[in-house]
Amino acid sequence: MGAVMVRVESHQRPVETRKRYNEEDRESHERPQEERSAAVRQGIVDKVETALSDPKVKSVVICGQNGIFCGGADIKEFGPKMSGPPLIPMIHAIEAANKPVVAAIEGSALGGGLELALGCHYRIAHSKARLGLPEVTLGLLPAAGGSQRLPRLIGVPAALDLITTGRHVTAAEALQLGIVDQVTDNNTVDAAVKFALSVAGQSLDARRISTYPCPQPSHLDALFEEVMQKVRQSARGAMAPVACVQAVRAAATLPYTQGLEREKELMATLFTSGQARALQYIFFAQRAVGRWRMPSGAGWDTSKHRPVNKAAVIGLGTMGQGITVALAQTGLSVVAIETQEKQLMKAKQAVSSTLERGAKRRGVAPPLDRISYSQNIQAVADVDLVIEAVFEDMGLKMEVFQQLSAVCKPGTVLCTNTSALDMDQLASETPNPELVVGMHFFSPAHVMKLLEVVYGPRSSPQAVATAMQLGKKMGKASVVVGNCRGFVGNRMLMPYSEQAFFLLEEGATPELVDRALEEFGFSMGLFRMSDLAGLDVGWRVRKSAGLAEPREASGQSARIRKGYRYSPIADLICEQGRFGQKTGSGWYQYDKPGSRVARSDPWLHSFLEQYRARHGLVARSIDHQEVLERCLYAMINEGFRILEDGIAAGPEDIDVIYVFGYGWPRHRGGPMFYASMVGLAKVLERLEHYHQAHPDVPYLQPCSLLKRLVASGSPPVHRWREVIKKLHSQL
Numbered sequence: 001m002g003a004v005m006v007r008v009e010s011h012q013r014p015v016e017t018r019k020r021y022n023e024e025d026r027e028s029h030e031r032p033q034e035e036r037s038a039a040v041r042q043g044i045v046d047k048v049e050t051a052l053s054d055p056k057v058k059s060v061v062i063c064g065q066n067g068i069f070c071g072g073a074d075i076k077e078f079g080p081k082m083s084g085p086p087l088i089p090m091i092h093a094i095e096a097a098n099k100p101v102v103a104a105i106e107g108s109a110l111g112g113g114l115e116l117a118l119g120c121h122y123r124i125a126h127s128k129a130r131l132g133l134p135e136v137t138l139g140l141l142p143a144a145g146g147s148q149r150l151p152r153l154i155g156v157p158a159a160l161d162l163i164t165t166g167r168h169v170t171a172a173e174a175l176q177l178g179i180v181d182q183v184t185d186n187n188t189v190d191a192a193v194k195f196a197l198s199v200a201g202q203s204l205d206a207r208r209i210s211t212y213p214c215p216q217p218s219h220l221d222a223l224f225e226e227v228m229q230k231v232r233q234s235a236r237g238a239m240a241p242v243a244c245v246q247a248v249r250a251a252a253t254l255p256y257t258q259g260l261e262r263e264k265e266l267m268a269t270l271f272t273s274g275q276a277r278a279l280q281y282i283f284f285a286q287r288a289v290g291r292w293r294m295p296s297g298a299g300w301d302t303s304k305h306r307p308v309n310k311a312a313v314i315g316l317g318t319m320g321q322g323i324t325v326a327l328a329q330t331g332l333s334v335v336a337i338e339t340q341e342k343q344l345m346k347a348k349q350a351v352s353s354t355l356e357r358g359a360k361r362r363g364v365a366p367p368l369d370r371i372s373y374s375q376n377i378q379a380v381a382d383v384d385l386v387i388e389a390v391f392e393d394m395g396l397k398m399e400v401f402q403q404l405s406a407v408c409k410p411g412t413v414l415c416t417n418t419s420a421l422d423m424d425q426l427a428s429e430t431p432n433p434e435l436v437v438g439m440h441f442f443s444p445a446h447v448m449k450l451l452e453v454v455y456g457p458r459s460s461p462q463a464v465a466t467a468m469q470l471g472k473k474m475g476k477a478s479v480v481v482g483n484c485r486g487f488v489g490n491r492m493l494m495p496y497s498e499q500a501f502f503l504l505e506e507g508a509t510p511e512l513v514d515r516a517l518e519e520f521g522f523s524m525g526l527f528r529m530s531d532l533a534g535l536d537v538g539w540r541v542r543k544s545a546g547l548a549e550p551r552e553a554s555g556q557s558a559r560i561r562k563g564y565r566y567s568p569i570a571d572l573i574c575e576q577g578r579f580g581q582k583t584g585s586g587w588y589q590y591d592k593p594g595s596r597v598a599r600s601d602p603w604l605h606s607f608l609e610q611y612r613a614r615h616g617l618v619a620r621s622i623d624h625q626e627v628l629e630r631c632l633y634a635m636i637n638e639g640f641r642i643l644e645d646g647i648a649a650g651p652e653d654i655d656v657i658y659v660f661g662y663g664w665p666r667h668r669g670g671p672m673f674y675a676s677m678v679g680l681a682k683v684l685e686r687l688e689h690y691h692q693a694h695p696d697v698p699y700l701q702p703c704s705l706l707k708r709l710v711a712s713g714s715p716p717v718h719r720w721r722e723v724i725k726k727l728h729s730q731l
């Protein structure tokens with residue numbers, strides 16, 4: 001016997017391979033996941049020990065199962081009482097071995113998986129493998145020696161990049177960085193065995209990474225200071241990236257064992273923080289939303305999607321252009337329709353240059369020839385799916401849907417990208433309403449990760465499955481939601497922005513509100529975000545809802561509409577032609593139209609003063625806490641209503657929508673998770689308090705699901721579905 005193989009049996013088993021277990025596998029997978037992970041570690045410890053003490057064994061190869069080396073530690077098992085052998089001594093024992101241990105890396109070597117490989121003396125990777133230390137994305141740091149070994153192996157700057165971003169690298173980049181010793185296109189285990197035998201008997205002194213001195217870059221202090229500043233700026237209050245920098249600094253400045261102690265201390269702080277819980281919740285929530293279900297009971301596991309090879313986009317404004325780019329980048333043939341010739345030419349140019357820029361970045365050819373442009377809707381006759389992205393006007397959309405029904409081949413799925421209109425009304429324009437769903441993209445559609453897939457009462461599970469499958473193929477975080485005004489994301493935005501406008505009336509400034517939200521962790525405060533998106537969008541929505549009418553027209557007080565408090569401030573700003581960045585002014589002023597740097601605007605401040613004076617309002621001092629409570633709790637309250645109405649199936653759906661589409665800070669886990677961390681009783685109490693102070697604001701009236709959850713002892717977020725189910729069964 002020459003080399004012995006030790007298999008790492010991963011807990012991250014792809015769904016499709018689950019059915020293919022042999023009996024022995026099935027038995028081990030019937031154990032709880034936590035126990036399985038402990039058993040995996042125990043297996044490695046035992047097998048390595050046996051191999052090392054067997055004189056016939058000359059070398060050891062560690063490989064994974066089912067084409068995956070190891071995706072890292074099982075985060076569900078983390079806790080003060082972890083069973084099975086701990087990871088760090090296991091890796092040390094491997095590194096200390098007196099026979100060469102080679103990691104054969106196929107699929108993924110991530111987190112603890114890569115840390116295990118770094119404990120081996122050599123690493124051979126398949127060319128398609130991906131490697132990385134993504135712990136930071138889970139609110140953690142590589143705490144099985146990864147933060148100490150990687151800088152010793154590849155240097156401080158490269159290690160800082162990988163550890164603070166958590167980005168995965170290809171095998172080719174890993175080879176270039178020096179993480180792996182060899183890359184193969186052939187059978188990785190065979191290559192590793194051959195390699196392991198070729199180095200048998202050689203000295204391992206120079207192969208134990210923990211014994212390497214950490215390469216010292218010049219100006220070490222300045223480098224860390226610069227990286228720390230950059231990380232703090234982009235982290236927006238997230239602790240893990242900062243701790244990652246501190247851990248790498250320990251590697252650069254302390255002996256290995258002391259660095260390891262520091263790594264442990266930092267991990268303990270992160271581990272007990274709410275941020276790690278929030279980030280891990282979002283990790284699982286992102287996967288949970290893929291297991292969608294409609295009220296009929298049909299869902300991801302019972303509904304087969306239609307194949308989509310060719311798709312069409314109708315309307316090539318900004319949104320249509322982004323969708324066209326995203327579809328072409330996914331590898332689909334795209335028919336792009338725009339009736340206005342000038343706009344078609346403009347869009348073609350914009351789409352081509354976006355595709356060229358993206359292809360250049362990725363070092364591939366731009367998929368320009370996948371797109372055919374036309375002014376004639378007849379060109380969509382043979383497509384499998386259409387995404388309508390024309391101007392947000394019901395009449396126009398209805399006309400397009402009538403035309404599509406006449407032109408498309410039978411079975412074509414018809415999707416609308418409307419952000420607020422009733423998609424069921426559109427469905428009623430077609431002879432096959434079961435084929436109609438909403439695909440609500442977020443701008444820019446080729447960049448933003450979120451997709452709301454909207455079903456109406458007549459949408460078939462197959463149409464929903466088709467849109468979800470396409471979203472998955474496009475790399476989107478796709479969430480199935482019911483049909484209502486604004487769906488989930490925009491519906492929750494209404495109370496959020498309403499409160500922000502009320503706060504301006506009461507004495508706040510856009511700067512104060514934005515600062516509070518940005519310190520909370522939003523990438524942009526509400527007012528800066530509105531300036532970016534364009535204030536005319538919301539104005540149009542308010543007008544179509546009959547809200548943004550001039551006071552004289554209704555004859556009512558300007559601050560009351562439909563019997564409730566209303567702030568016309570945003571409408572008045574729009575009446576001045578201030579639509580945000582695109583016009584050079586909005587809630588802030590900009591150097592010129594299209595400029596992105598928001599500056600405080602004295603005109604706006606004096607406008608607010610005059611407005612308050614005109615309406616007899618006395619400005620009072622407003623603190624950040626009130627901004628957060630009023631804006632966020634009003635939004636959360638609407639989230640509970642959405643759950644109550646069955647528009648979203650669970651809190652995870654809402655949270656994924658907010659994290660991936662609305663800049664909600666990921667380390668706070670989404671609005672519903674945040675509510676559970678604050679405490680539902682506290683959220684309820686504050687809403688009651690604010691509703692008492694503002695009885696004419698229905699969004700502040702606590703909804704019955706929130707009250708019911710509090711009455712049932714404020715269960716953790718993963719148990720809310722039980723309460724919601726009970727509520728629905730009683731309705």
Ligand SMILES: CC(C)(COP(=O)(O)OP(=O)(O)OC[C@H]1O[C@@H](n2cnc3c(N)ncnc32)[C@H](O)[C@@H]1OP(=O)(O)O)[C@@H](O)C(=O)NCCC(=O)NCCSC(=O)C[C@@H](O)CCCCCCCCCCCCC(=O)O
Pocket residue numbers: 011012013014015070071072073074075076078079080087108110111112113115134135138140141142143144146267268271272284287288
């Ligand atoms: C691996 C993937 C790339 C696979 O992708 P794929 O698309 O194929 O599949 P899915 O993503 O759908 O996943 C399939 C399935 O698996 C589940 N899953 C995936 N990853 C994990 C995981 N890490 N843990 C648990 N479960 C996982 C997923 O949910 C799916 O399940 P489902 O039921 O939905 O089908 C991809 O999955 C991926 O990228 N995964 C994440 C990779 C990752 O982030 N890895 C890092 C993990 S963290 C880590 O490794 C930490 C290490 O540094 C070790 C640290 C040592 C710790 C020591 C203990 C410290 C405690 C000290 C605290 C003391 C404090 C005190 O005193 O209290």
